[in-house]
Amino acid sequence: xxxxxxxxxxxxxxxxxxxxxxxxxxxxxxxxxxxxxxxxxxxxxxxxxxxxxxxxxxxxxxxxxxxxxxxxxxxxxxxxxxxxxxxxxxxxxxxxxxxxxxxxxxxxxxxxxxxxxxxxxxxxxxxxxxxxxxxxxxxxxxxxxxxxxxxxxxxxxxxxxxxxxxxxxxxxxxxxxxxxxxxxxxxxxxxxxxxxxxxxxxxxxxxxxxxxxxxxxxxxxxxxxxxxxxxxxxxxxxxxxxxxxxxxxxxxxxxxxxxxxxxxxxxxxxxxxxxxxxxxxxxxxxxxxxxxxxxxxxxxxxxxxxxxxxxxxxxxxxxxxxxxxxxxxxxxxxxxxxxxxxxxxxxxxxxxxxxxxxxxxxxxxxxxxxxxxxxxxxxxxxxxxxxxxxxxxxxxxxxxxxxxxxxxxxxxxxxxxxxxxxxxxxxxxxxxxxxxxxxxxxxxxxxxxxxxxxxxxxxxxxxxxxxxxxxxxxxxxxxxxxxxxxxxxxxxxxxxxxxxxxxxxxxxxxxxxxxxxxxxxxxxxxxxxxxxxxxxxxxxxxxxxxxxxxxxxxxxxxxxxxxxxxxxxxxxxxxxxxxxxxxxxxxxxxxxxxxxxxxxxxxxxxxxxxxxxxxxxxxxxxxxxxxxxxxxxxxxxxxxxxxxxxxxxxxxxxxxxxxxxxxxxxxxxxxxxxxxxxxxxxxxxxxxxxxxxxxxxxxxxxxxxxxxxxxxxxxxxxxxxxxxxxxxxxxxxxxxxxx
Ligand SMILES: [Cu+2]
Numbered sequence: 001x002x003x004x005x006x007x008x009x010x011x012x013x014x015x016x017x018x019x020x021x022x023x024x025x026x027x028x029x030x031x032x033x034x035x036x037x038x039x040x041x042x043x044x045x046x047x048x049x050x051x052x053x054x055x056x057x058x059x060x061x062x063x064x065x066x067x068x069x070x071x072x073x074x075x076x077x078x079x080x081x082x083x084x085x086x087x088x089x090x091x092x093x094x095x096x097x098x099x100x101x102x103x104x105x106x107x108x109x110x111x112x113x114x115x116x117x118x119x120x121x122x123x124x125x126x127x128x129x130x131x132x133x134x135x136x137x138x139x140x141x142x143x144x145x146x147x148x149x150x151x152x153x154x155x156x157x158x159x160x161x162x163x164x165x166x167x168x169x170x171x172x173x174x175x176x177x178x179x180x181x182x183x184x185x186x187x188x189x190x191x192x193x194x195x196x197x198x199x200x201x202x203x204x205x206x207x208x209x210x211x212x213x214x215x216x217x218x219x220x221x222x223x224x225x226x227x228x229x230x231x232x233x234x235x236x237x238x239x240x241x242x243x244x245x246x247x248x249x250x251x252x253x254x255x256x257x258x259x260x261x262x263x264x265x266x267x268x269x270x271x272x273x274x275x276x277x278x279x280x281x282x283x284x285x286x287x288x289x290x291x292x293x294x295x296x297x298x299x300x301x302x303x304x305x306x307x308x309x310x311x312x313x314x315x316x317x318x319x320x321x322x323x324x325x326x327x328x329x330x331x332x333x334x335x336x337x338x339x340x341x342x343x344x345x346x347x348x349x350x351x352x353x354x355x356x357x358x359x360x361x362x363x364x365x366x367x368x369x370x371x372x373x374x375x376x377x378x379x380x381x382x383x384x385x386x387x388x389x390x391x392x393x394x395x396x397x398x399x400x401x402x403x404x405x406x407x408x409x410x411x412x413x414x415x416x417x418x419x420x421x422x423x424x425x426x427x428x429x430x431x432x433x434x435x436x437x438x439x440x441x442x443x444x445x446x447x448x449x450x451x452x453x454x455x456x457x458x459x460x461x462x463x464x465x466x467x468x469x470x471x472x473x474x475x476x477x478x479x480x481x482x483x484x485x486x487x488x489x490x491x492x493x494x495x496x497x498x499x500x501x502x503x504x505x506x507x508x509x510x511x512x513x514x515x516x517x518x519x520x521x522x523x524x525x526x527x528x529x530x531x532x533x534x535x536x537x538x539x540x541x542x543x544x545x546x547x548x549x550x551x552x553x554x555x556x557x558x559x560x561x562x563x564x565x566x567x568x569x570x571x572x573x574x575x576x577x578x579x580x581x582x583x584x585x586x587x588x589x590x591x592x593x594x595x596x597x598x599x600x601x602x603x604x605x606x607x608x609x610x611x612x613x614x615x616x617x618x619x620x621x622x623x624x625x626x627x628x629x630x631x632x633x634x635x636x637x638x639x640x641x642x643x644x645x646x647x648x649x650x651x652x653x654x655x656x657x658x659x660x661x662x663x664x665x666x667x668x669x670x671x672x673x674x675x676x677x678x679x680x681x682x683x684x685x686x687x688x689x690x691x692x693x694x695x696x697x698x699x700x701x702x703x704x705x706x707x708x709x710x711x712x713x714x715x716x717x718x719x720x721x722x723x724x725x726x727x728x729x730x731x732x733x734x735x736x737x738x739x
Contacts, residue, residue: 105137105169106136106137106169106515106651107136107137107168107169107514107515107516108516108651109516109549109553109651110516110518110543110545110549113518113543113545113549113550114499114545115497115545115546115547115548115549115550116497116498116499116545116546116547117498117499117500117544117545118499118500118501118502118503118521118542118543118544118545119542119543119545120503120540120541120542121171121541121542121543122166122171122172122173122540122541123173123539123540123541124141124164124166124173124522124523124539124540124541125141125148125149125150125161125164125166125173125174125175125539126141126142126143126148126150126160126161126162126163126164126173126175126539127143127146127148127508127522127523127524127525127530127537127538127539128141128142128143128509128510128522128523128541129142129143129144129183129184129508129510129523129525129595130142130143130182130185130187130197130510130593130594130595131510131512131520131522131523131593131594131595132187132189132195132512132591132592132593132594133512133513133514133515133520133591133640134165134195134236134238134239135238135239135240135654136168136515136640136652136653136654137167137168137169137240138165138166138167138168138238138239138240139165139166139168139512139514139520140163140164140165140166140176140195140236140238141163141164141165141166141173141522142162142163142178142182142185142197143162143163143182144162144181144182144183144184144200144201144204144208144508145160145162145181145182145183145203145204145224145226146160146162146204146208146224146525146528146529146530146537147160147206147224147529147530148160148161148162148530149530149539150164150173150175151175152175152176152177154177154179154225157225159223159224159225159226160224161175161176161178162178162181162182162226163175163176163177163178163182163246164176165242166541167240168514168520171541173541174242176245176246177245177246178234178246178248179225179226179227179248179249180200180226180227180228180229180232180234180248181200181201181202181203181204181226181227181228181229182197182200182229182232182234183200183201183204183229183260183281184199184200184201184260184261184281184595184596185197185198185199185200185229185232185234185262185595186198186199186259186261186262186263186264186274186277186319186593186595186600187264187593187595187600188264188265188266188272188593188600188601189266189590189593189601189637189638189639190235190266190270190271190272190637190662191269191270191271191635191636191637191658191660191661191662191663191665192237192270192637192660192661192662193237193238193637193638193656193660194235194236194237194238195235195236195237195238195593196233196234196235196236196264196272196297197232197233197234197593198232198233198234198255198259198262198264198272198274198297199229199230199231199232199255199258199259199260199261199262199274199277200228200229200230200232200260201228201229201230201260201280201281202228202229202230202280203222203224203226203227203228203229204224204226205217205221205222205223205224206223206529207528207529208528208529210280211226230258230259230260230279230280231254231255231256231257231258231259232248232253232254232255233248233252233253233254233255233297234246234247234248234253235247235253238638251299252298252299255274255295255297255299256293256295256299256303256304257277257291257293257295257304258277258278258279258280258291259274259276259277259278259291260277260278260279260280260281260318261276261277261278261281261285261318261319261361261596262274262275262276262277262291262319263275263276263319263320263321263322263598263600264593264600264601265322265323265324265330265600265601266324266601266635266636266637267324267343267635268324268328268630268631268632268635268636268665269631269636269662269663269664269665270631270635270636270637270658270661270662270663270665271296271297271298271662272296272297273294273295273296273297273330273343274294274295274296274297275294275307275310275320275322275332276291276292276293276294276307276310276317276318276319276320276334277291277318278290278291278318278397279291280397281397282396282397282398282399283362283395283396283397283398283399283400283460283462283472284315284316284318284362284392284395284396284397284460285314285315285317285318285397286314286315286396286397287311287314288397289397290310290311290314290317291304291310292306292307292308292310292311293305293306293307293310294307294310298662305346307341307348308348309332309334309337309339309341309348310334312335312337313334313335313337313360315392315393315395315396316334316335316358316360316361316362316363316392317334317335317360318360318361318362319360319361319596319598320332320333320334320360321333321334321359321360321367321384321598323369323380323382323418324632324635325340325380325418325419325632326372326378326379326380326419326630326632326633327419327632328343328632329341329342329343329418329419330343331380331382331418333354333359333360333367333384334360335354335358335360336353336354336358337350337353337354338350338351338352338353338354338416339351340418351416351418351423352423352424352425354384354414354425355412355414355425356389356410356412356414357386357387357388357389357410357412358387358388358389358390358392359384359386359387360387361459361460361596361597362388362392362458362459362460362472363387363388363389363390363410363436363458363459364387364388364436364437364453364458364459364596364597365384365385365386365387365388365410365436365438365597366384366385366386366435366438366439366440366450366453366597367382367383367384367385367440367598368382368383368440368442368448368599368602369381369382369383369602369603369604370382370383370415370485370604371442371446371485371587371604371605371606372603372604372605372606372633372634373446373605373606374606374607374608378605378628378633379417379419380417380418380419381415381416381417382415382416382417382418383413383414383415383428383440383483383485384413384414384415385412385413385428385431385435385438385440385450385483386409386410386411386412386413386431386434386435386436386438386453387409387410387436388407388409388410388436388457388458389407389410390404390407390458399462399463399464400458400460400462400464400472403464403466404457404458404466404472405456405457405466405467405471405472405473405474406456406457406466407456407457407458408434408455408456409434409435409436409453409454409455409456409457410434410435410436411430411431411432411433411434411435412427412430412431413427413428413429413430413431414426414427414428415428428489428492429489429490429491429492429493431450431481431493432479432481432493432495433455433477434455435450435453435454435455435477436453436454436455436456436457436458436459436473437452437453437454437459437473437505437506437507437509437596437597438450438451438452438453438477438597439451439452439453439510439511439594439597439598439599440483440599441511441512441513441519441591441599441602442513442589442591442602442604443482443513443517443519443546443649444513444517444587444589444642444644444649444652445546445548445644445647445648445649446484446485446486446585446587446604446606446644447482447483447484447485448482448483448485449480449482449511449519449544449546450480450481450482450483450493451477451480451481451501451505451511451519451521451544452477452505452506452509452511452521452597453473453476453477453505453506453597454473454474454475454476454477454506455474455475455476455477456473456474456475457471457472457473457474457475458472458473459472459473459507459526459596459597460472460473460507460526461507461526461527461528468534468535469526469527469531469533469534469535469536470526470527470528471506471507471526471527471535472507472526473506473507473526476504476505476506476535478500478501478502478503478504479495479498479499479500479501480495480498480500480501480544481493481494481495481498482494482495482498482546482547496547497547498547501521501542501544503521503524503538503540503542504524504535504538505521505523505524505538506524506526506535507524507525507526507596508523508524508525508526508595508596509521509522509523509524509538509597510522510523510594510595511544511594511599512591512592512594512599513589513591513640514543514591514652515640515651515652515653515654516549516651516652517546517548517549517642517649517651517652518543518544518545518546518549519543519544520541520542520543521541521542521543521544522538522539522540522541522542523538524537524538525537525538548647548648548649551648552648553648553649553650553651554574554576554643554644554645554648554649554650555574555575555650556572556573556574556643556650557571557572557573557574558572559572559641559643559653559655560655561655561656562655562656562657562658562659562660563588563607563626563627563641563655563656563657563658564626564627564658564659564666564668565626565627565628565629565630565631565658565665565666565667565668566626566627566628566629566667566668566669566670566671567626567668567669567671568626568671569610569623569624569625569626569671569672569673569674570623570624570626571621571622571623571624572586572621572622572624572643573619573620573621573622574619574620574622574643574645574650575617575618575619575620576618576620576645577618578618578646579618579620579645579646580646581611581613581620581622581676581678582611582676583646584609584611584620584622584643584644584645585606585609585643585644586606586607586609586622586624586641586642586643586644587604587605587606587607587641587642587644587649588604588605588606588607588627588634588639588640588641588655588657589602589603589604589605589639589640589641589642589652590602590603590604590634590635590637590638590639590640590657591639591640601635603634603635603639605627605628605633605634607624607625607626607627608624608625608671608673609622609623609624609625609673610622610623610673610674610675610676611623611676611677612676612677612678612679613676613677613678613679614679615678615679615680616679622643623673623674625670625671625673626668626671627657628670629667629668629669629670630667631658631665631667634657635657636657636658636659636662636665637656637657637658638654638655638656638657639654639655639656639657640652640653640654640655641653641655
């Protein structure tokens with residue numbers, strides 16, 4: 001340990017023990033793997049404490065109190081970790097995690113997975129209204145404040161839990177402290193590897209009644225002991241060992257405006273914009289409680305910045321569909337309107353209207369940015385599928401006002417390339433059936449799982465006699481499909497080899513990609529509180545397995561811990577005698593924050609590659625670029641990386657995109673890749689063998705260009721009368737993608 005590090009360690013431990021001896025309240029702690037950019041002060045363990053105030057009333061929502069006295073302790077990697085305070089002490093697990101190291105004991109592939117089908121693997125503890133993959137092994141789940149069976153005790157008061165961490169290695173959920181009502185919050189990953197959720201709703205009591213509703217709750221009782229989440233920001237640095245928690249409260253974790261149903265969009269500095277929402281919820285927004293503004297987080301002095309678009313799209317403007325584009329502009333879609341937003345000048349540019357249907361909540365179509373690839377020049381193209389053309393002009397925060405369940409969901413799909421000079425929506429293949437609340441989830445092979453949702457009605461719920469339970473959506477759809485964006489038109493949706501789920505996934509359900517290539521699906525509760533009535537509260541956690549799930553997976557040597565924007569190439573190797581290295585892909589996927597049929601931040605990028613191929617041994621070394629030198633293409637923060645060989649992916653690994661900090665990202669020159677090299681084990685003829693291409697040491701050519709792929713396919717035992725010869729074949733492949 002260096003002198004600097006030793007001093008930091010000593011100081012942290014002394015201060016920490018001094019404060020532990022007093023009446024301090026444990027807030028949270030997080031253990032971080034040694035970051036890729038090893039800095040002297042990179043903490044292994046972060047602990048947050050604040051003074052405990054004994055004079056709070058019993059139900060006082062402490063997190064509304066400003067928190068000027070949070071003490072944060074950073075223990076550097078070589079500093080022995082201190083004990084955690086009182087009830088949150090988990091020393092054995094913590095020790096185990098430290099001994100185990102970040103890469104051992106990770107999730108593996110599921111045995112006997114039903115390829116193409118579903119299997120229930122666990123119980124989420126709280127209903128998974130929101131869900132994201134925080135580490136390779138752990139999914140973090142949030143629910144609204146409701147009467148979940150899993151409980152949490154806070155300062156001696158036991159109440160239902162509204163958040164869990166779900167361990168994918170054991171399929172066990174563990175309750176987590178969430179104090180503010182996270183009912184319909186948005187979420188996104190941040191440039192420093194943490195995750196945030198923004199917004200929510202007022203505190204509620206049983207059946208979703210507002211605590212402050214003088215008629216429904218005259219006593220003002222708050223049995224759930226929850227606080228107002230409308231302006232709340234909740235931040236967590238994900239971990240695997242239970243030693244991380246949601247941080248809430250204080251000025252930096254409070255927004256300028258109340259936001260129920262805000263969309264979060266990531267920006268080039270690893271910060272986010274929090275967009276729209278309304279005050280206290282309802283079926284759709286109204287001018288009376290609309291929040292027509294957006295704000296930065298981390299907070300900037302600008303506070304809430306007005307946006308006309310969010311007034312123009314009332315009442316169908318909750319959870320607008322947004323993407324940061326490679327151009328740096330932000331695409332926004334709500335109701336039938338589409339705009340490009342220039343952040344620097346705060347100006348809105350109208351684009352063409354959305355055809356056929358509304359895609360935004362409560363119509364809730366499926367929407368995704370198509371994979372960004374070298375072949376498409378990393379140009380953004382967006383896909384919208386399903387939703388509803390229901391007329392919501394007479395609906396309000398009080399309800400739909402008519403029987404919405406009689407309206408079939410839309411089945412159209414459209415695409416748009418918003419950075420083009422004159423973007424237009426073009427028709428794509430129709431969905432196999434109309435679907436509201438469908439979800440498109442990337443698979444590592446570049447296709448997408450499309451599932452969840454209903455055939456009739458919309459998202460949302462209300463106390464109406466046309467509902468079953470309270471659900472505004474009916475006829476749940478159990479059969480998924482796979483969408484291939486590069487298949488010929490007319491063949492993009494496929495159900496070959498797929499089978500249906502037995503679990504309905506309606507309003508407030510979620511789905512995310514996992515490292516093993518399966519899709520984790522959970523949630524569904526189109527009701528104000530936990531209920532067993534039809535279309536009741538779902539706790540089942542299910543996996544869907546792609547058709548290739550049980551095939552032999554590539555075994556890559558190792559991935560880097562981080563990728564920069566531009567810079568030097570890197571290598572990853574694997575051995576496969578049958579593989580065609582020109583078709584191998586290295587892909588980076590941000591799985592996103594899943595809620596309300598959206599995966600905020602979901603993005604897929606294929607890196608540029610070259611290779612060297614030893615055909616004698618089958619060893620292939622992929623020479624891989626860094627990220628394109630533009631953080632607007634793929635925002636900074638955590639993401640997963642996969643090696644995909646012949647359409648079958650390796651196990652994914654979590655890596656950091658960018659420098660691991662929120663702020664301006666270093667940008668280097670675009671990666672220059674070498675020419676591909678094939679070291680061919682071919683047979684040299686003992687005499688002339690004109691026309692025997694299998695024995696030739698010359699690369700085959702196509703139109704004068706050496707074809708490395710065809711060399712790779714040559715048999716190495718072409719003749720018994722030849723002697724083996726190792727030949728180095730250099731390809732000049734001008735047609736390859738990195739040129
Ligand atoms: Cu909701």
